[in-house]
Amino acid sequence: EVRLVESGGGLIQPGGSLRLSCAASGFTFSNYEMNWVRQAPGKGLEWISNVSISGISTYYGESVKGRFTISRDNAKNSLYLQMNSLRVEDTAVYYCATGRSCINGLCHDDNYFTHWGQGTLVIVSS
Amino acid sequence: DIQMTQSPSTLSANVGDKVTLTCRASQSIRSWLAWYQQKPGKAPHLLIYKASNLESGVPSRFSGSGSGTEFTLTIASLQPDDFATYYCQQYNTYPWTFGQGTKVEVK
Numbered sequence: 001e002v003r004l005v006e007s008g009g010g011l012i013q014p015g016g017s018l019r020l021s022c023a024a025s026g027f028t029f030s031n032y033e034m035n036w037v038r039q040a041p042g043k044g045l046e047w048i049s050n051v052s053i054s055g056i057s058t059y060y061g062e063s064v065k066g067r068f069t070i071s072r073d074n075a076k077n078s079l080y081l082q083m084n085s086l087r088v089e090d091t092a093v094y095y096c097a098t099g100r101s102c103i104n105g106l107c108h109d110d111n112y113f114t115h116w117g118q119g120t121l122v123i124v125s126s
Numbered sequence: 127d128i129q130m131t132q133s134p135s136t137l138s139a140n141v142g143d144k145v146t147l148t149c150r151a152s153q154s155i156r157s158w159l160a161w162y163q164q165k166p167g168k169a170p171h172l173l174i175y176k177a178s179n180l181e182s183g184v185p186s187r188f189s190g191s192g193s194g195t196e197f198t199l200t201i202a203s204l205q206p207d208d209f210a211t212y213y214c215q216q217y218n219t220y221p222w223t224f225g226q227g228t229k230v231e232v233k
Contacts, residue, residue: 037170045162045170045213045224061221062127095169110176111217112160116169 002026002115004096009120016086016124022079022096022117030074033099035113036081038092046092049081050111053102064090086124093119128152128216132225138233143204147228149197149214158218161190161199164227165210173212174199204230 008020022034036049049070050059058070069082079096097113129152139145149159157177162170172181174190177197187202201208209232214225 044226045164045215047215047222047224050220050222059220109158111158111222112172112175112215113162113170114172114181116171118169 002098004098004115004117006094006096006117006120009094009122011123011125012086013126014086014088014124017082017084018086018122020081020083020094020096020120020122022081024077024079024096027098027115029072029077031101031103033102033107033111034070034072034079035097035099036068036070036079037095037097037113037116038090039095039119040089040092043092050099051079053107083122086122088124091122091124093121095119127221128155128219128223130214130216130223130225132212132214132228134228135226136229136231138231139204140233141204141206143233145201145204145230147199147212147230149192149199149225151195151197151216151218154194155216155218157193158216159190159192159197160215160217161188162213162215163208163210164213170213201230 003025005023048061048064051070055072067085071080096117098115100108131150133148159177161174164170173184178190189200211227211229213227
């Protein structure tokens with residue numbers, strides 16, 4: 001069974017930093033691109049970041065570019081999101097989600113999100 | 127960025143009804159569209175990928191269609207478990223973007 005478990009959320013003051021983690025199990029983590037998606041309270045979904053299977057290539061939404069850094073440790077089956085210069089508008093539930101699978105360097109085109117964690121809540125407030 | 131617009135924002139329906147949700151993209155996304163269902167306090171759940179492909183384990187009453195800029199999600203006969211919010215997502219171009227959601231509620 002695929003399992004994604006996020007952790008690291010909490011209450012943080014504006015301008016502060018937080019590091020989220022996502023522990024993966026039940027699948028070959030190193031074969032999947034990974035993503036972070038967030039949802040502000042009562043709002044819709046916002047994709048914020050993607051990392052390639054090697055961790056070399058990363059992509060960000062404009063709202064977090066330059067402040068957030070996505071990374072992964074395939075040996076630990078873990079995904080991370082380092083969040084700096086946090087703003088009130090970053091308050092949200094943060095989900096990790098699997099992306100496309102890649103085998104022997106060849107990746108499928110389908111960049112949808114098959115598996116999701118339960119989310120971790122980040123509240124940015126003074 | 128590609129804007130995804132869903133309509134209606136809220137849909138009131140009865141169990142057994144056939145319901146159709148619409149998603150429009152601001153430019154062509156070919157067939158690179160997914161649909162998700164989300165219930166309160168839960169993570170989204172993938173229903174449809176590549177516009178019309180049913181994810182494994184998803185009931186066959188769900189179907190998707192469309193290409194280019196116009197897409198639909200149809201629930202053939204609404205069941206009590208289907209009252210939820212539905213989101214479309216394009217993955218043709220970074221940044222991947224979601225629609226604002228359609229809430230399907232009890233009439």
